Amino acid sequence: MIVVSSNLDTGYVVDAITNTTNIDNLTSVNDTRWSNWFYQRLSTERLLQELNLYENQIIRSKTYPTNSGQSPIGSESVLLRSPYQSNVLQSCCTASFMLYLMKTRPNNELQYMKPMLHRTLESDHTTFGNGLPAGTILYSKTGNAYDTVEEIAYIILPNGKEIILSIFSNGYQRRATDYYILGRFVEMILNKFSLVSPSTIIFTTDIQDIYTCTNDSMKYISSLPKDNIGQSLITFNNSCIIHPILSTRGIYTVSIWNPSFFDSSTNINSRLNVAVTDAYNVTDGDDGYVYNQQGSLSRWISVGDFVLDAGRQNVYLKALDQKAVFNAIRFSMHPPLTIDSDSNSKSSTFFPSHTFIYFIFLFFQIRLIFY
Structure with a gap:
């Protein structure tokens, strides 16, 4: 249930x-069996109340x-009939619960707990991951149902800052690709509060001289999708070379932002090949990372980790079908490995003590941002 969400497994855990x-044949609160059954079902609520973590939530019914x-x-x-209510969770309370788990147990x-909650940034079990900088350590639990997608996370950034972040949203509007939609939102939060170091750099098509395309490309500066980064995007039928300048040599995760330009109503099957020239390998644009742009909306697509020299880069984009879109590219440099002098393990990573940052976000209407 923690590693992979399952209503069936949740039901067994609740029991x-x-x-x-x-009790299949219990149909009324007047049934003599009801009071004892109801008292037992509220045991989770009583535990959270004792820990001062319950507040105004309702946690008693199963999910179906x-x-x-x-x-x-x-x-x-009967549990769902008036005057009783179905579950009501609060993002502030779930953030408090994650803080309790990670800092008091x-x-x-x-x-x-931690191995079950640990997520790689590219994992299919996190919606935050694609928006976090390289080297971030993430412990989280996601959920999505109907029109909602949410995640509760304990995040250790590469600079050592620790964050508890809980976001509940109604951002699950289109299809399964919406599961990853909170990644960009998390990235915007980190930028808003200056929590990330300059080691993550985003280049957009607003900067004309970072890309060179064949003459079949077209630049759009109006009627842009709401999840577009910056004030423009380009489409092309053949190929483009992205050549921004990096100031520091390092290991970078290179990611392409995929806006919802080709949404479900667009009758285009758009696959994009992304090939990166790094310090050890020169590419002519073939044999890169290929993904379906129409099936990967509103998210950063990681194309791999590369050792990149300082200076001008060469990232080749090739449209494999009718048309492809490019809006932004991100270079996120991995932090250097630091050995904890108090540890016997040579592979351990030491994170110094920094201010603990605790965010509470109550039911953000993500729809207003991305749609």
Whole structure:
């Protein structure tokens, strides 16, 4: 349930920790079995209240379909009738809960929890990951259902700053690609509060001299998608070379921003090949990272990690079908490995103590930003 979300597994967990199973033939609160069943089901709420973490939430019903059936029946159905209510979670409260887990629990519990919550930035189990800088350590749990996508995370940035970030949104509007939509939003938050170092650089098509395309390209400066970065984008039918200048040699994660220019209503199958010339390999634009632009909207697409020399770069973009779009490219430099002098492990990474930053975001309407 923690590593991979599952309504079925959640149902079994709810039964186990509250010592309740659905009573199929219980149909009324007047049934003598109801009061004991209801008291047991509220055990999770009582625990959170004792920890001062419950506040104005409601955490008692299952999510469907689950082990109790395709929809609520029996005691599970009575639980959702007036005056009772279905679950209500608050992003501020879930952030407090993540803070409690990561900063107050003993080491043996953390050693059990952290591997299950750990996510790589390219993982399919995080919507924040594609917006975080290279070298970030991420522990999180996501969820999405109906029109919502949310994530609760403990984040350690490469500069050592620690963040608890909980975002609930109604940003799941189009299709499965919306699952990653919060990544750019997280990136905007980090920039707003100056939390990231200059080691992450974004170049957009607003800078005319960072790209050279064949003569079939077209630049758009109006009617842009709401998730566009900057004030322009280009489309092309053949190829482009992106050649921004980096000031520092290092290992960089190179990512392409994929705006929703080709949405589900666009009858174009757009695949893009991205090939990067690095310090050890020169490419002519072939044999790069290929992805479907129409199926990867509103997210940073990582094309790989590369050792890049300082100076002018060469990133080749090649449209493999009818048309491709380019809006922005990001170079995120990995931090140097620092060995903790107090550790016996030569592979450990030491993060110095910095100010702990605690964000609370209450039900952001992501739709207003990206649609």
